[in-house]
Amino acid sequence: MSNKQAKTPHIALISSTLDMSFMKVAFEKSALDVRLSIYPDEDFHAADVAVAWNAPHGVMASMPNLKLVHSIGAGLDNIFADPHLPDVPVCRVVDSEHALGMAEYAIWSVLLFHREMDRHLQNVAERRWERPDQISARDYTVGILGFGTIGLTVAKSLRAMNYNVRGWARSPKEEAGITTYSGADQLTEFLSGCDVLICLLPLTAATRGIIDADLLSQLPRGAALVNMGRGEHLVEADLLAAIDSGHLRGAVLDVFQKEPLAKDSPLWDHPKVFVTPHIASMPNPKDVASQIFENATRILNDLEPLNPGDRNSGY
Ligand code: GLV
Numbered sequence: 001m002s003n004k005q006a007k008t009p010h011i012a013l014i015s016s017t018l019d020m021s022f023m024k025v026a027f028e029k030s031a032l033d034v035r036l037s038i039y040p041d042e043d044f045h046a047a048d049v050a051v052a053w054n055a056p057h058g059v060m061a062s063m064p065n066l067k068l069v070h071s072i073g074a075g076l077d078n079i080f081a082d083p084h085l086p087d088v089p090v091c092r093v094v095d096s097e098h099a100l101g102m103a104e105y106a107i108w109s110v111l112l113f114h115r116e117m118d119r120h121l122q123n124v125a126e127r128r129w130e131r132p133d134q135i136s137a138r139d140y141t142v143g144i145l146g147f148g149t150i151g152l153t154v155a156k157s158l159r160a161m162n163y164n165v166r167g168w169a170r171s172p173k174e175e176a177g178i179t180t181y182s183g184a185d186q187l188t189e190f191l192s193g194c195d196v197l198i199c200l201l202p203l204t205a206a207t208r209g210i211i212d213a214d215l216l217s218q219l220p221r222g223a224a225l226v227n228m229g230r231g232e233h234l235v236e237a238d239l240l241a242a243i244d245s246g247h248l249r250g251a252v253l254d255v256f257q258k259e260p261l262a263k264d265s266p267l268w269d270h271p272k273v274f275v276t277p278h279i280a281s282m283p284n285p286k287d288v289a290s291q292i293f294e295n296a297t298r299i300l301n302d303l304e305p306l307n308p309g310d311r312n313s314g315y
Contacts, residue, residue, distance in 0.1 A: 012047035026285035077203035101158035101281025143194035146201030176213035202315030
């Protein structure tokens with residue numbers, strides 16, 4: 001941005017679950033003019049900006065100069081979860097490469113089920129030579145539950161591979177070549193045609209636990225689930241019951257109610273569940289640092305920050 005910067009932003013990196021020194025390295029490598037503190041170093045209190053990922057609740061309320069809270073990813077749920085969150089803008093990272101990474105993960109997951117790689121992996125383990133009929137991508141329907149910026153990128157990537165793609169969002173959205181549905185009254189119709197359902201919803205009070213026995217029962221028999229949203233969207237026990245009853249084909253899960261996934265979770269070794277450790281896509285730390293720097297500079301120059309979230313809707 002061209003505005004003259006009033007002062008060097010003081011940024012506090014705050015997390016209870018991540019070692020945030022990787023962000024310090026990213027700021028340093030980018031040679032951005034910032035002062036950095038890592039919570040709980042004493043001088044974090046004086047910072048203008050909090051860069052937060054599962055920050056301990058109440059910590060940001062103890063920062064008298066705080067003017068901006070920034071996520072290091074797309075999701076703001078862990079920030080809005082703080083009941084003492086000060087009344088300052090909260091911004092997300094919007095990164096087209098991150099969205100493309102999510103599309104790669106979605107493509108891999110869809111191919112796993114559409115091209116029956118789950119079945120072939122099982123056949124290999126049992127040395128069975130089996131050649132099922134091939135289904136055209138155009139006859140295979142992928143439903144994107146949560147049709148925001150990332151949902152749209154994922155949908156377009158799958159569409160480019162000839163899949164029949166549909167999207168559902170809370171409010172109406174339109175996109176050429178993609179059938180869209182909106183609101184609670186169109187959810188059943190949306191679900192009823194999905195061969196694979198991909199969850200890319202934001203986590204809010206309205207979406208917590210949305211993928212439960214009732215929702216899963218509205219998918220056609222033999223459908224599969226891919227959860228790339230948040231673990232709290234899914235009632236894990238309901239998923240296992242739906243797979244074990246034969247209603248669902250299987251699931252790819254990148255996010256979990258509790259992370260890291262507990263060593264004794266039955267999800268790890270279920271033969272029809274593929275677990276990955278929240279790696280679907282990670283924004284490049286240097287790009288994250290430059291977006292945070294841009295917004296910190298804007299805030300210190302009394303300009304509106306980019307990509308703010310809305311605490312009422314929760315995303
Ligand atoms: C990752 O989970 C993100 O919110 O970007």
